[in-house]
Each structure stands twice: as structure tokens, then as C-alpha cells.
Amino acid sequence: MGIKIIAIQSGKTLYALNSQKLLMPASNNKLYTCAAALEYLGPDYRFTTSVFQQSNNLILRGGGDPDLTIEQLDSLAKITAKKITHVDTLFVDESFLDSLHYGQGWMWDEGAWWYAAPISALSLNDNCIDFFVDPGKPGEPAKVTIHPETDYVQFVNQSITVSDTIDYEKIKIDRNWSGRTNLFTISGEILDTAKTDTFYRNIHDAASFSGTIFSELLERYGTTVKNILPGKRFINLDTLAVHISDSLIVSAHNLMHKSDNLTAELFAKTMAVNDTTSGNWRDGLKAIKAFLADSAGMDTSLLRLSDGSGVSRYTLTSADQIIQLLTYMHDSSNKDDFMFTLPGGGSDSTLKNRLESVHSKVKAKTGGLSGVSCLSGYIFSEKYGPVAFSMLMNGYIGNAAPFRKLQDRIVATILYD
Numbered sequence: 001m002g003i004k005i006i007a008i009q010s011g012k013t014l015y016a017l018n019s020q021k022l023l024m025p026a027s028n029n030k031l032y033t034c035a036a037a038l039e040y041l042g043p044d045y046r047f048t049t050s051v052f053q054q055s056n057n058l059i060l061r062g063g064g065d066p067d068l069t070i071e072q073l074d075s076l077a078k079i080t081a082k083k084i085t086h087v088d089t090l091f092v093d094e095s096f097l098d099s100l101h102y103g104q105g106w107m108w109d110e111g112a113w114w115y116a117a118p119i120s121a122l123s124l125n126d127n128c129i130d131f132f133v134d135p136g137k138p139g140e141p142a143k144v145t146i147h148p149e150t151d152y153v154q155f156v157n158q159s160i161t162v163s164d165t166i167d168y169e170k171i172k173i174d175r176n177w178s179g180r181t182n183l184f185t186i187s188g189e190i191l192d193t194a195k196t197d198t199f200y201r202n203i204h205d206a207a208s209f210s211g212t213i214f215s216e217l218l219e220r221y222g223t224t225v226k227n228i229l230p231g232k233r234f235i236n237l238d239t240l241a242v243h244i245s246d247s248l249i250v251s252a253h254n255l256m257h258k259s260d261n262l263t264a265e266l267f268a269k270t271m272a273v274n275d276t277t278s279g280n281w282r283d284g285l286k287a288i289k290a291f292l293a294d295s296a297g298m299d300t301s302l303l304r305l306s307d308g309s310g311v312s313r314y315t316l317t318s319a320d321q322i323i324q325l326l327t328y329m330h331d332s333s334n335k336d337d338f339m340f341t342l343p344g345g346g347s348d349s350t351l352k353n354r355l356e357s358v359h360s361k362v363k364a365k366t367g368g369l370s371g372v373s374c375l376s377g378y379i380f381s382e383k384y385g386p387v388a389f390s391m392l393m394n395g396y397i398g399n400a401a402p403f404r405k406l407q408d409r410i411v412a413t414i415l416y417d
Helices: 026-040 070-081 206-220 246-259 261-270 281-293 319-330 334-339 355-359 401-416
Strands: 002-005 015-018 048-054 057-061 086-093 129-134 143-147 154-157 160-162 170-177 185-187 188-190 199-200 224-230 236-246 362-370 372-381 385-394
Touching: 026 070, 026 246, 026 261, 026 281, 026 319, 026 334, 026 362, 026 372, 048 070, 070 236, 086 206, 129 170, 129 185, 143 154, 143 170, 143 261, 170 188, 170 199, 170 246, 188 224, 206 224, 281 319, 319 334, 319 372, 319 385, 355 362, 355 372, 355 401, 362 401, 372 401, 385 401
Parallel strands: 057 086, 086 224, 154 185, 160 188
Antiparallel strands: 002 015, 002 385, 048 057, 048 236, 129 143, 129 199, 170 185, 362 372, 372 385
16 A cells, blocks of 8 residues: 655645555546646647548548547538538548557456547547347347447347346346457346346447448438548548537546546547657657656656556556645646546546545545555645545455545545544
């Protein structure tokens, strides 16, 4: 365990344990990424997704938008279809960022889970398929629908509807991720009295996924597409349609409340974009470290950043370092925006079932991997004033619940001491 708790106004250390020890922060690493994005990109930064025409071809170009929805892509398709009816090739252009889709140190077997979606400048629907599962008749497979409805994925339904829970096996949905395909298998059982269950599973090749959905939407509006191919560095293009995202602060709020890894990595890479360089992890992480050194006064020679989200087990930091960042942000020009992004206790976030009785007095970010549980943020105490705290807990076996309870008890102790 590495723990550090300080009263910000006096600078007094209220408690410290192994606070210099480098540990895995998991999603506490998003504190660094979010703060740096607010500083470098700004809360009003917006992401652009564009459709261009060159002769009988279209180019769908991603701009790193972490929150592009099916409905927004549909609007682009509707506008585009009014201007062209026959498309030879739809090129999907993700060159705004580099073509590395998984971070350094990400586990190769993370699988099809929402939190391990591939990173692409052309991302859609969190790079996931939504599965909606309802019971069928007893003895028959569950009823399964997907969103978006698309030929980009296939699924085999091996599930069964049952009327009792004897030897009950829950529904499972997995993708053939090791084969890099978009073939999903649905197995397990569902009770005939069950309500709709929703599963989010990631897809392989986000840019092609976006291109296929866009092509299918175009066809709904009467425009045919012959081919879909990757492409980049096009010139002499005519702009047909543009979608501009909400401001970055909206995505940052989602990043911290839902602990969205895709958003964190898109922020990190986008910080590296310039006129000659595509966004990439190496330069983006350098930018984050430069911010931590130049603004927060951190000795970053003792910090290891391998990604923006904290999914990587190569990322290492200390409670001391997180406290430096939190102290700086508390008095920075971006304080209000940073505080806005942080969840309160019991909020609709990763703190939904935690610290509910003190929701307005705590703003914090959770972090969790197998064997890792972390909590860092602010406590607004009557006795000590604003308090910055960081608790990094690594290396345990089994359930995280006891460590989360310990973290919550420590927060309550500071509040009611």
C-alpha cells in the first residue's frame, strides 16, 4: 500500500505510508491524462469527423472523437447521400492518429470486454456492439438483437431459455478475439421470466467497423457503395459533411465518471498531434509528463507512463506524485473544470455504491485491475479544509471489496475526525 493524505492549505501531511513507493495506479492514471488534456487541449477543444469526396470516391476521416454515436454518423450519411448516389470506394481514414490500436503492456488476453476496445481516430459507439438478450420459450435459444444492426459482425446463438436455476449457467457473450474476427458466440442460460439483459462487447478493427456502418447507412438513403478500403493522405477533396463533437469537457466528465479507457487514450494521442505528426502514445505521454514536470513540479524521472488510462501494468506512480498533481490542480486555472469531471460519492459513476453518505464532501477517482484497487481525490473537511488524498493498493489476491471498504473508512475518518 502507498498512501498520502495532506491538508492542501497548510501543506501538512495528515498521514503517509510508503508514499514514495511506485505502484500500479490503474485508472487513477486518468487523473494525469485528464488534467493534461484540460491544460494542453483546453475544455473547449472539439473533435471533427468529416466526409470528403474525390471523384466517385468518399473519404470518411476520423478526428479522434471518443463519443461518436450511431445517430451522429447517420446524420453524416443522410447529408452525404443527398450529394452522391454511387460510390466506387469508401476510404476509411484513421491517420489523424497512428495505427497502434492497443497500448504498451495491455494484456494480450483482455478479450472482448468494453474496457479493452481498440483505439482508433475513427471510433464509433465506443468501438462496441450492444447485445440485448431476452428469454425465448423454455428449451429454445434466447432472443438476441444487436445495436447497431450490421453485417460487420456475426454471432452463433448457443444459449437456452430455462424455467429453473438448477445447475444454472449465466449468459456469456465472447468474440473470437484471438483469431481477430468479429464472430461472437452466445452461450449459457436465461430464465424465462428474466428481463432484457444488455452486454457490451468490443469489435476488431474500429475503422473498418465505422466504415461498414457508414456504408450501410448510406444505402438506407439510396447511395450504393462498391468497396470499403483503408486510406490516407488524400488531397484536393471536396467537403460533403462534417460532425463537430461536444466540447472536450463533456468527454472528460464521461472519462472520469465512467472510467472510459478509450477516451483516455484518445486524449493522450491527440495531445501529440501537430501539422506533421499523427497522434501517438510516445509523444502524447511525453506531453503528459512535461505537464506534470513543468506545471505540477513533479520529478517525472521517477514516473513510468505506458498509457493514458492505466490499463497497462507497466504504468507506475506513487501516492506522493498523485498528491503533487492534485495539489497543483486545486489552485490552477483549470480547477473548476477538473473538479467538474471528478465523481462524487454515490454518484452515477464508478463511485455509485460507495461513499454515498458523504457524496458532496468527496470528489475522487477509482482505479482497479486484478490485484489492484486505488482511490485518489479530494475530501472537503471542516477540520482540515480541502484535503488531497491518494491510496494505491497492489498485490492482493481475491476480491477487492475489503480494500475498497478500507479506503472508504479512511476517507470517513478524515471527514469526521
